[in-house]
Amino acid sequence: MTARAGDHDVLVLGGAGVDTIVHVPELPLPYADSYMIDSGIRTRAGQTGDFVSVGLAALGLRTHHLDLLGDDPEGDLVRALHRERGIGLTALPQPAGTKRAVNLVGPDGRRLSLYDTSRSHPGDRFPQELLRDLARAGRHVHVTITQPCAEALPVLAGTxxxxxxxxxxxxxxxxxxxxxxxxxxxxFLSAAALDDPERTMRRIAGRGRAEVVVATAGAEGAHLLADGELTRIPAVPPPAPVVDSNGAGDAFAAAFLYGRLTGEPPARCARFGAVAGAYACTVPATRTEAVGRDELLAGAARSAV
Known part of the structure; x- marks a missing residue:
């Protein structure tokens, strides 16, 4: 495949796969020989790269997704998701199979994810020419941290x-x-595992090339570091009851990037992210759904009042 300039706005690299959703009575889950799951156990397409791609596309950005997929039922689910949402997909063959995970979801929407790391090989790589073509055909590249994206970073930097x-x-x-x-x-990162989010954020900005660093903090909002200034971004009330936190960070990233690519300042981009993240928490884990542009803009207007 040879991509042409202007084919898409954003290339999403990696993070394609499926999740099996299990609603459990509590987290952590106490040991027992068995549990009866009345809500059912469901497998659907959607891991971090898929969620970002769906979020970007829902906001009107032309999106292309590149990853390795297996020739298996799970890969078929991922291909169908992209087809249904009008998202371009370049799926390279992965003999080890499509990435998959099991998500245990508690009654309060918290999630515990079990990732199957056997669905990759140490020698997996994205072809460099294909990677360059797809990157240069767009305006922005969002890189997930799934394997083998780390090896793609020098090639992407050169574009x-x-x-x-x-x-x-x-x-x-x-x-x-x-x-x-x-x-x-x-x-973007979560503040969940950080004792001092500001220290980590400033370290990222000081050692790397980041113009903006955002640490999300769930119901406490987010920390935004831009132009050397740290700002607290308040959380946005969800538009419906919270049922699952899965995909909230991906939704935040997609909406932030929508703001950035439409020329908004960082604080407004972060407000977009807060609105999208709150919306994502109202979507059941068994669905892959994202806030639309009109609802995003209306939510951002309400949160600014």
Missing amino acids: GVPLSTDLHDWDGENPYHEPFALAADVV
């Missing part, structure tokens, strides 16, 4: 296309995340 990444629940120390943190122009 000159702006990069973003999401470090998820990085503790600020794990060396696996550092190449992503230092290579991206926009860095």
